[in-house]
Amino acid sequence: MRSAICRSDADSIRIHGLDLTTDIIGKVDLGQMAFLEIWGRLPTPEENAVFNALVVSLVEHGLTPSVLAARLTYLGAPDSLQAAVAAGLSGLGTVFVGSIEGAARMLQEAKAADATEDQIPALAREIVARFKAEKRIIPGLGHPIHKQVDPRTGRLLSIAAENGFRGRHVQLLEAVAAEAERSLDRHLPINVSGAIGAIASELGMDWRVCRGIGLIARTIGLVAHLLEEIRSPLARELWLRTEHEAQPPE
The missing domain is CATH 1.10.230.10 (Cytochrome P450-Terp, domain 2)
Known part of the structure; x- marks a missing residue:
């Protein structure tokens, strides 16, 4: 079994033939790195401008259902940031982003x-x-x-x-x-x-794999929303208000 994406040994890490420390770090931005991983080569300047624009356009769109899912998951499991991010990403389907x-x-x-x-x-x-x-x-x-x-x-x-x-x-x-x-x-x-x-x-x-563009982008946005949830929480109030408003009439 082998993968053509990356090889590493005690002294080096090579990604699609490029040395991580000498060819990539400090020279390649996040969008270029994502392109390299997916296409197996670095983008042309034109491809880089377009691909970065696609990713940036989906990083943030407010308190979407995926963001709410992430915040509520963090409320229940503050010891698991990755679970909260995963919960948000799991909601990206045929209606939102997918x-x-x-x-x-x-x-x-x-x-x-x-x-x-x-x-x-x-x-x-x-x-x-x-x-x-x-x-x-x-x-x-x-x-x-x-x-x-x-x-x-x-x-x-x-x-x-x-x-x-x-x-x-x-x-x-x-x-x-x-x-x-x-x-x-x-x-x-x-x-x-x-x-x-x-x-x-x-x-x-x-x-x-086109949905992956949305996953890459929204991961960044979800991390930001979880940081805001830590500093200025709203998930608990959302839960309590929902519980109150969802009670059947007497």
Whole structure:
């Protein structure tokens, strides 16, 4: 059994052929390191700008369900920071953050990369019709808070375009959004998860690990929320108020 990612001995640690102490530490930032681990090489400047933007966009979004799960877990197990972080990460699924994976899968399985620009509208119609017939939510569209425009989406798509990553996956997602609005007769903006799924696909990332971008990002945010919970706790009040308000009427 062997792994191509890392080898270490008594004197050195090598990651995808680079020496950790002489080639990486002090020279490679966290985003570049994540890219190196996933792709097996350091990113180009353009790839680095885009990948870092994807990760940064998902670090923080307030008192989300995953944050509340982490804080409440810490309330019950303050001796286990990792369990609280894990509890928060476990809530990243098809509704929150995990829709990155669904959007990327939808675009990649449609063979967007192989399509011509003229074929994009027909692909979009096929996708929307299939999801509509199956009564399934189209991943990457709509948001419970940002109902008109997800402010993160436009910025990410701009950065992708500036760095040469506005290709067929992005074009297909935009066409799907337009077709969904026409077919379903409701406004469904491209959300940040959809944008990330499309741009990650432009980077050549396998849809099966695209959710990992959200996991990397939200881990940082969860640690910050747990530090705030230590310094200025709210989980106990949340628990007690919920217990009080959930009592049946007399």
